[in-house]
Amino acid sequence: MLIIPAFDEEQRLPDVLRRVASAAPGFEVVVVDDGSRDATAEAARAGGATLIRHPFNLGYGAALQTGYKYARRASADLVVQMDADGQHDPADVPALAAPIEADELDLVIGSRFLGVGDYRMDALRRTGRAVLQALIRAFGLRISDPTSGFQALGRRVLDLYVGDSFPSDYPDVDVLLAAHRHGLRIGERAVDMAKSERDSTLHGGLAPVYYAYKMLLSLWAASSRPRGGATRKGTR
Amino acid sequence: MTPEQRLADLRELFLAAPESTATRVLAVMLSLALVAIVLRLVRRRTLREEYTPIWLLVAVAIALVSTVEPLLDALTRAIGAWTPSSALFFFGQIFLVAICLNYAVRLSQLTLQVKNLTQELAVLRSVVEREEASPR
Numbered sequence: 505m506l507i508i509p510a511f512d513e514e515q516r517l518p519d520v521l522r523r524v525a526s527a528a529p530g531f532e533v534v535v536v537d538d539g540s541r542d543a544t545a546e547a548a549r550a551g552g553a554t555l556i557r558h559p560f561n562l563g564y565g566a567a568l569q570t571g572y573k574y575a576r577r578a579s580a581d582l583v584v585q586m587d588a589d590g591q592h593d594p595a596d597v598p599a600l601a602a603p604i605e606a607d608e609l610d611l612v613i614g615s616r617f618l619g620v621g622d623y624r625m626d627a628l629r630r631t632g633r634a635v636l637q638a639l640i641r642a643f644g645l646r647i648s649d650p651t652s653g654f655q656a657l658g659r660r661v662l663d664l665y666v667g668d669s670f671p672s673d674y675p676d677v678d679v680l681l682a683a684h685r686h687g688l689r690i691g692e693r694a695v696d697m698a699k700s701e702r703d704s705t706l707h708g709g710l711a712p713v714y715y716a717y718k719m720l721l722s723l724w725a726a727s728s729r730p731r732g733g734a735t736r737k738g739t740r
Numbered sequence: 741m742t743p744e745q746r747l748a749d750l751r752e753l754f755l756a757a758p759e760s761t762a763t764r765v766l767a768v769m770l771s772l773a774l775v776a777i778v779l780r781l782v783r784r785r786t787l788r789e790e791y792t793p794i795w796l797l798v799a800v801a802i803a804l805v806s807t808v809e810p811l812l813d814a815l816t817r818a819i820g821a822w823t824p825s826s827a828l829f830f831f832g833q834i835f836l837v838a839i840c841l842n843y844a845v846r847l848s849q850l851t852l853q854v855k856n857l858t859q860e861l862a863v864l865r866s867v868v869e870r871e872e873a874s875p876r
Contacts, residue, residue, distance in 0.1 A: 555869075558858055
């Protein structure tokens with residue numbers, strides 16, 4: 505199953521769905537329309553995707569989680585999530601999905617920084633990424649691209665991510681840390697990524713300050729919660 | 741007389757100063773008004789019954805400390821304040837912070853419940869729409 509959270513993406517979604525259909529034909533594509541004010545829902549339907557509509561905007565994280573809940577209801581063993589703005593290349597979907605299908609990993613992150621493509625960050629983002637990397641490294645987790653939204657998830661990750669501690673706004677290193685602490689196997693695969701406007705979490709007014717504050721608080725909360733049991737039941 | 745003794749005497753003067761009748765009457769009227777407002781809000785279904793005890797307790801507390809003089813005096817001395825009005829402000833602020841925090845917790849719970857309900861609704865609607873669209 506391929507989950508695409510979308511908010512006001514009527515312009516870019518049709519092209520993304522076309523590319524997905526040709527690059528990852530075996531996947532059921534689910535678009536979670538997070539209360540869009542434009543014709544995102546119609547674009548999703550026209551593109552042949554399963555449509556889940558929030559009656560109002562809940563946030564990027566909540567839209568992803570709705571997709572996870574749908575996937576769980578449909579007993580999906582594998583979910584790949586990608587953005588609706590065309591930043592992620594659907595051609596990378598099979599490479600992300602392969603380690604889950606082979607039961608080598610529970611969570612695969614598509615990394616911009618493993619030698620594929622030429623994604624460049626500005627100084628602010630580079631600094632933010634370095635700080636986040638250092639923080640999660642302190643907990644024994646080595647990830648080159650902790651803020652990547654291009655990921656493949658196995659059943660056990662879905663079980664964890666449908667819980668109430670999954671954030672409604674920016675699910676980043678805090679949820680990775682929670683997965684790590686639950687004993688889930690996390691790895692990365694190189695992907696090509698285009699620049700996106702959605703990276704605005706690190707731009708504009710007090711948003712970067714709030715983002716940094718929220719991440720630190722979430723990391724602390726995730727690290728101080730009791731570790732969950734790492735049952736392997738139900739994994740393919 | 742040392743400066744410390746002079747300060748202690750001055751504090752005793754403040755503490756012994758009688759609260760004006762006007763202040764007491766105003767405080768009692770305020771507490772009665774609070775009770776009346778709370779009851780009116782309940783009658784109009786603007787305020788749920790489970791939220792009323794705290795505000796009725798506040799009204800009783802205001803009436804008590806403004807009519808039973810030794811009570812406020814003892815509270816003032818206990819927290820090291822100089823005047824009964826400072827003690828009232830102190831306890832009032834503690835109460836306001838506590839109730840705001842309590843409401844923030846309730847708001848967080850409600851936000852989570854609304855999010856979960858919305859997601860459930862969205863998923864079920866998608867399933868129903870698909871079933872309705874599929875040929876029987």
